[in-house]
Amino acid sequence: MTVTPATHSADILIVDDMPDNIRFLSSLLIEQGYRVRKAINGKMALTAIQTIQPDLILLDINLPDMNGYEVCESLKQDEQTQSIPIIFLSALNEALDKVKAFQVGGVDYITKPFQLEEILVRVKHHLMLKTLQNQLQHQNQELQTTLGELRKTQAQLLQKQKMLSLGQLASGMAHEINNSVGFISSNLKPAKQYIQDLLELIELYQQEYPYPSDTIQAFMEEINLDFLEEDVNQLIGSMQTGTERIQAVILALRIFSRLNESEIKSVDIHEGIKSVLVLLQSRLYPENKPPIRVVETYNKLPLVTCYASQINQVIFNLLNNAIDAIEAARDRLQAASEAPTIWITTTWENPDLVTIKIQDNGIGIPETMQSRLFDPFFTTKAVGKGTGLSLLTSYQIIVEKHQGQLICVSAPHQGAEFKIELPLKLTTT
Numbered sequence: 001m002t003v004t005p006a007t008h009s010a011d012i013l014i015v016d017d018m019p020d021n022i023r024f025l026s027s028l029l030i031e032q033g034y035r036v037r038k039a040i041n042g043k044m045a046l047t048a049i050q051t052i053q054p055d056l057i058l059l060d061i062n063l064p065d066m067n068g069y070e071v072c073e074s075l076k077q078d079e080q081t082q083s084i085p086i087i088f089l090s091a092l093n094e095a096l097d098k099v100k101a102f103q104v105g106g107v108d109y110i111t112k113p114f115q116l117e118e119i120l121v122r123v124k125h126h127l128m129l130k131t132l133q134n135q136l137q138h139q140n141q142e143l144q145t146t147l148g149e150l151r152k153t154q155a156q157l158l159q160k161q162k163m164l165s166l167g168q169l170a171s172g173m174a175h176e177i178n179n180s181v182g183f184i185s186s187n188l189k190p191a192k193q194y195i196q197d198l199l200e201l202i203e204l205y206q207q208e209y210p211y212p213s214d215t216i217q218a219f220m221e222e223i224n225l226d227f228l229e230e231d232v233n234q235l236i237g238s239m240q241t242g243t244e245r246i247q248a249v250i251l252a253l254r255i256f257s258r259l260n261e262s263e264i265k266s267v268d269i270h271e272g273i274k275s276v277l278v279l280l281q282s283r284l285y286p287e288n289k290p291p292i293r294v295v296e297t298y299n300k301l302p303l304v305t306c307y308a309s310q311i312n313q314v315i316f317n318l319l320n321n322a323i324d325a326i327e328a329a330r331d332r333l334q335a336a337s338e339a340p341t342i343w344i345t346t347t348w349e350n351p352d353l354v355t356i357k358i359q360d361n362g363i364g365i366p367e368t369m370q371s372r373l374f375d376p377f378f379t380t381k382a383v384g385k386g387t388g389l390s391l392l393t394s395y396q397i398i399v400e401k402h403q404g405q406l407i408c409v410s411a412p413h414q415g416a417e418f419k420i421e422l423p424l425k426l427t428t429t
């Protein structure tokens, strides 16, 4: 790296009450290519510095109003001016003054009468130091930005990888289960028919041979034929309901991941929400706890052109967070006899966008935490329970990918509300 400090066009402020000194110093510095401003007392100096910040200050200690130390102290207290290098000028060369000059924040000290070469060398040296310091600060800032970007990219990659393997797993499983359930459901109908036929056959036998042998009689009693006839139909019925439910979950999984469809699609947002709710059934109806009520208020929405599976992913993330927040507030809700509830509301008020609101009466989010919600890896959940990536991913999907909005409104103990504003048409960049 080459350092090319702009020492020659640097702006230097000379503060001295002796016109001769000012004249001497300024002609010397102007000759070297520096830009020079002058002030004859402390107040003027401070005003000049506030108006335009110089790159370096040559500051006399003995000034009429405030002395040089005071001017220096005042500049060091102000964040804007504290890094301007100050070289003290003085005829007083006692050790005590020099020490004080450094104590109040000066970087150097030149004594009168001035040595031409010495002044130039010191000025150049401190301007160079200041330039280096600025460069370091700038690089530090760039590093911080890069680090932030890196963390975001790492988070994105992690989440993408997770979703990709989850998606593949889900699609593989859906395929396998679908095939197997297909056998069962397609065989159930003939099985029911066969059983009916067999039962009718038995009945015919009973009519034709009303006096069965003792062995047959004993077996009929053992199997409780009357009950069996009645129960077998119910049994087949519940097997049918079971397979229908499995098929509904598989369908939801397919809608949710939309793996066999092109990425950008015009979709019915409500269909996506419903598929997510099916997949979250076990969390909404937990064992040994009151179920979580879901209040769905769906207004008429147009089809939305979007990355459908990603929008479903966002709804899934927000609902999962809402359930987590409700689980963490179970005791409070029970004490207040309040039903654990999630409200999902969709609206189409602005012609160009639809709104999806997901609200819960869980633990809520303290105001101090709200600005950090979308930071990579920000989580309040126990290790292994939360990765702190879902909201960041959701934000990236809604705001960066779809040019929409994802807004959080919450107060502690009053639940949280996340609002998605999704443009009807995706503008690809």
Ligand SMILES: Nc1ncnc2c1ncn2[C@@H]1O[C@H](COP(=O)(O)OP(=O)(O)OP(=O)(O)O)[C@@H](O)[C@H]1O
Pocket (backbone or CB within 6 Å): 317, 321, 322, 325, 360, 362, 363, 364, 365, 373, 378, 379, 380, 381, 385, 386, 387, 388, 389, 390, 391, 392, 415, 416, 417
């Ligand atoms: N509905 C909500 N109510 C209360 N707090 C919430 C809600 N949604 C998010 N939060 C807070 O925001 C944090 C970040 O949420 P995010 O979904 O990004 O990560 P996570 O849920 O902790 O982990 P994961 O990445 O596994 O979902 C949560 O840890 C939680 O503190």
Ligand SMILES: [Mg+2]
Pocket (backbone or CB within 6 Å): 317, 320, 321, 386, 390, 391
């Ligand atoms: Mg989460």
